[in-house]
Amino acid sequence: MEQKLFVYNTLFRKKELFEPLSPPHVGIYVCGPTVYSDVHLGNCRTFISFDLIFRYLTHLGYKVRYVRNVTDAGHLEGDGGDEGEDKIEKKAKLAQVEPMEIVQKYTIDFHDTMKVFNVLPPSIEPTATGHIIEQIELVQKILAAGFAYEINGSVYFDVEKYSKNHDYGILNRRNLEDMINNTRDLGGQDEKLGKLDFALWIKAKPEHLMKWPSPWSLGFPGWHLECSAMSNKYLGKQFDIHGGGIDLMPTHHTNEIAQSMASCEKIPAKYWIHTNMLTVNGQKMSKSLGNSFLPQQLFTGDHSLLNKGYTPMTVRFFMLQAHYRSTLDFSNEAMEASEKGFKRLLNAISILEGLQASADGEIDISPLQKRCYDAMNDDFNSPVLIAELFEAARIINSVKDGKLKIDAENLTLLRKLMKEFVEDVLGLKNEQLANNDLPKVMDMIVNLRNEAKSNKDYATSDKIRIGLQQIGFQLMDGKEGTSWNKI
Template sequence: MEQNLFVYNTLTRKKEEFKPLNPPHVGMYVCGPTVYSDVHLGNCRTYISFDLIFRYLTQIGYKVRYVRNITDAGHLEGDAGDQGEDKISKKAKLAQLEPMEIVQKYTVGFRDVLHTFNTLPPSIEPTATGHIIEQIELIKIMLDRGYAYEVDGSVYFDVEKYNANHDYGVLNGRNLEDLLNNTRTLGGQEEKHGKLDFALWIKAKPEHLMKWPSPWGVGFPGWHLECSAMSHKYLGEQFDIHGGGIDLVPTHHTNEIAQNFACCEKNPANYWIHTNMLTVNGQKMSKSLGNSFLPHELFSGEHSILDRGYSPMTVRFFILQAHYRSTLDFGNEAMEASDKGFKRLMNAVSLLDTLKASATTDVDVAPLKQRCYDAMNDDFNSPVLIAELFEATRIINSVHDGKMKIDTANLEILKNIIKTFVFDVLGLKNEQAADDDLPKVLNLVVNLRNEAKKNQDYATSDKIRDGLQKIGIQLKDSKEGTNWSKI
């Protein structure tokens, strides 16, 4: 069925009908992680949101080339500045490891976490260090066109010269004068022609670990240049969607647009899509506030602000219950509500194959199916989609309880709704169905606890009980023995 999809474009600040440059092909670039530490839940929200977008575009018939990079060099401390230490090099020195050991460790960790959240891998996952040649070639073009200049082995982008012919603040909606007045003085400013100029290539100090030869001397690329080079190589001078977190709008994505215009007089992407922030009990997530936690801490519940642990699919469901452009506030009450909602949905899904079709029907589910598409066609509105899926849940439960009849045709549509939107689009998995070996494992644990009690090792017995409680398994002792159940 043909679908008219509308997406909110940060560039124009309005919803627009999605019209790919070369249908049915779609090019989508999403800024990936800087792999110097474990990926946090706010990052995961961004990648789960773009997984939803990738899945839905594929569902409605597009052939998507999804490019998500790995930043493994050139990202300096302070993000916007051109001075300071490379984040990966700094971590490598502290750990007394090679930078590529740090890169490997956290790249593997990043992929493992996203796999746990059931995100699909991108079509291409290029690295910054694998595209040094492409970055050097783009710098040459910008120098030739007069938008860049070299100073003592470093190359800078000339923002004011660029702005004379282009709108530098087109993405963030701010004019150059405002940007200049609100820019703090950064290190290395004396080399630059203007306060807003940013580095395309940075001369490496002797102690800098990650450096490469270039026409301007030994150095390393600027962070903003890397994404321009990789998106340009794999998606062309102009493609359909560029995405990332909203924090990338003011500087990183603004500079990507400037670089692309400077090279080929085109905005790299027609649609700019940005995810909003994750907050914790109304506050920004930060280490200094003690409210920052990693996905594995959320799964285990081993953090001071968590009442207990939650499964990966409960967390994914929680994230998708908010629209990707809305601020998502994490709290124990919100997680408990999501856990109940997710289990309610999965319980209904489990009943679906047990339903028997009748000769007559009390329900027409075709309009429900279209409303599911309508929700996703309205800027990938997952919370509205989930509300429609709870209507499907109500129907499933009513048919199962004998309160409603459904014929074969409508039952097939209902099954298609669940497969399409619960599994294929939202990317949820029925964890209960996946836990076929769980009873065997828990029976073994219960027997070990019983042995500990028999030996009067009550400390171990209590530790097992409390540990299972934290991960959502409750033990109940009775005269007949010990039973377990999911909380």
């Protein structure tokens, strides 16, 4: 099916028809995590959002190369601008371990977390430390083009010079004067010539552990450099989509564009997609504010802001119920609402498996299918898609209740629709069905109870039902027999 997909491009602040540079191939680069601590739920939202985008593009038949980096070096602590200390190294000194030990620990944690959320792995996951040579080469190109200068073994990007014939604020829509005037004076001894200049290569202090030889000094790359070097290497000078959290847009992505323009006169990506923040009580979730929780805390409910735990798929569903460009506010009430809604959807899907077709159907699924595609084609509008899926759930339940008839053709289409959109596109799965022998055991208990019921021995049947309820299982008697659900 041909689909016209529209995506919101931050570069032009509007939705645009998605036309890949060289179809059917699509290249996406997403800025990944800095692996110096556990990823919190806000970080997860971004990667779940891009997972949705990756999944949908793949579903549409594109051959997607999805590159998501891991920053394992060169990322500085904030309090001194480029004078700060490497985040990873700071942590390493604290724990008296090798920097790469920290990197390893939190990379594994990140991968585990992504897997729990059913986030598909990217096609390539390059690391900064694995691409030092490429980064040095890029610095050389920018120097050769005259947009950088070296001071005491460090190399800085010359924003003022670049701005003479380039629009530095093309992405963040701010003019140079504003940026210069409103840059906070951070007070540290700064060898940069211009306030907006940023480091491409930083000379390491003697005590610095992570450092590499370069033409300028024994040092390490500036943070913005890795994404330019690695996206160029794996996706080319120009590729289709560059993404990341919206907080990366004003500085990190602005500088990436400057680096690419300075070295090869090309804006690296055609479409810039930015995902919005997860908030708690209206404020951005972040480590520094202390309002972040780790996925594990969310699953167990072990956090002062949480009333109870929620499963990973419930959390994923909760996030997909909001559009990726909107802020999403976390609350227990909202989570509980999502938990119940998600359960309703899953319940309908399991009913769908056993549904019988009629010769004379009264419903046509194809308009519903079209609305599902329309929703996703409108800038990956998953909340609207989910609303349509609830319409599907209503149809499924009505057919089961015998209030609506569906023919074989439409039933097949409905099953295809639910499978493709719920599993493939939204990446939601039924966690309950995953592992065990529980269904067999439950079948036996249900049969025992039904025997009691047919003997009108309600004392026994209620004892079973209420007993199961107390340990977390709800029985439901219907026309087609008894079903059960975990509460």
